[in-house]
Amino acid sequence: MKKQTLNTHLILDDYRHLPNYPTIAQETAAWVKANPGVNKSDVKRWAQETYGTVDFVKMKKSAAPLEIFGNIGEHIPASAVDQMYTVMRLPMATKGALMPDAHLGYAMPIGGVAVLEGAVSPSFVGYDISCMVQLSILDIEVAAFETERSHFAHLLQAETSFGLGADFARGQRKHAVMESAAWQELGIPDxxxxxxxxxxxxxxxxxxxxxxxVIELLAALEGWQAGDKLVGLLTHSGSRGAGHKLATHYVNKAAAHTNLIARGVPKGYEWLPLDHELGQQYLGAMTLMGEYAKANHDLIHDHFCAAAGVQTSQRIWNRHNYAWVEGNDV
Known part of the structure; x- marks a missing residue:
């Protein structure tokens, strides 16, 4: 009869996330060696009697409070609401909201907002970290702009780059963000x-x-009145390939970590604790990508203004793929 080989690491999978797991693994292997003939059930029972059973984190039965700004089925699809209620059943979710334009996302709906206590979810932040919109109000009269619209459009097209893998020749664009110490401190590959x-x-x-x-102001804005029409440069983009690759890395790390400590969490809803090294690393990477995304917008706006010979009187911007830490909440 062929001798049964026991893989104690597989049997002890429930204990892998514990800080004393190396000791547990060594002692279990020694016990198996001292007790030839034991089977998988024997090892598991001995481990539970010796080290106790592991209490895994699980989804809550009831959802945290959710505010919905819109009518389900009219403004917000029911599928997005279902996704958001899954978010609200996470053990660390304390409250959430759905914006009027919310729609189905990868896991958390696009247009969803969630507060997580002591944790951050790279998946919820998204794969384009710090995707954002920026508006520069330009000192061009509307009539003059309408006359030269085609000319300005060609200048703008020359000052950015579109499409998958879009880039510039080496040295054409420079920004202080590329010299940030965070690249090295976070161990981001060259x-x-x-x-x-x-x-x-x-x-x-x-x-x-x-x-x-051309925008029409709905309310007064520093030097302008409601109803005034202004010319602006509006951009929407994020952290490009670097942001996507970092997001993918930490989404995978969050999945691996959550699978160690939790059971029954759907794919895409995993998290990293703020008191864990990985959680802090992700926040650092997210912050750097936020600075990088802002630099992308500023360069587009600054280079266009220089090429067109116009000035910016005001710049307004906001991120929508991001997490903000407030105390112990994200």
């Missing part, structure tokens, strides 16, 4: 930093855009 430098100031693909617009 290859990824080089990619970020090459794509600096580009827009990318998907629903990203750079557009010259």
């Amino acid at each position: 290859k990824l930093r080089s990619l970020a430098k090459q794509q600096l100031g580009s827009s990318g693909g998907g629903n990203h855009f750079a557009d010259l617009v």
Whole structure:
């Protein structure tokens, strides 16, 4: 009869996340060696009697409070609401909201907002870390802009780059963010930093855009009255390839960590604790990508203004793929 070989690491999988796991593994292996003939059930029973059973984190039965700004089925699809209630059943979710334009996402709906106590979810932040919109109000009269619209459009097209893998020749775009110490402190590979430098100031693909617009103010704004019409440069883009690769890395890390400590958590809803090294590393990477995304927008706006010979009187911007830490909440 063939002798049964026991893989104690597989049997002890429930204990792998514990800080004393190396000791547990060594002692279990020694016990198996001292007790030839034991089977998998014997080992598992001995481990539970010796080290206790492991209490895994699980989804809550009832959801945390959720505020919905819109009518389900009219403004917000029911599928997005279902996704958001899954978010609200996470053990660390304390409250959430759905915006009127919310729709189905990868895991958390796009247009969803969640507060997590002591944790951050790279998946919820998204794969385009710090995707954002920025508006520069330009000192061009509307009539003059309408006359030269085609000319300005060609200038703008020359000052950014669209499409998958869009970039610039080496040295064409420079920004202080590329010299940040965070690249090295976070251990970001040189290859990824080089990619970020090459794509600096580009827009990318998907629903990203750079557009010259005429806006009408709905309310007074520092020197202008409600109803005034202004010319602006409006851009929508994020952290490009570097942000996507870092997001993918930490989404995978969050999945691995959550699978160690929790059971029954759907794919895409994993998290990293703030008191864990990985959680802090992710926040650092997210912050750096936020600075990088802002640099991309500023370069597009600054280079266009220089090429067009116009000035910016005001710049307004906001991120939408991001996490903000407030005390112990994210």
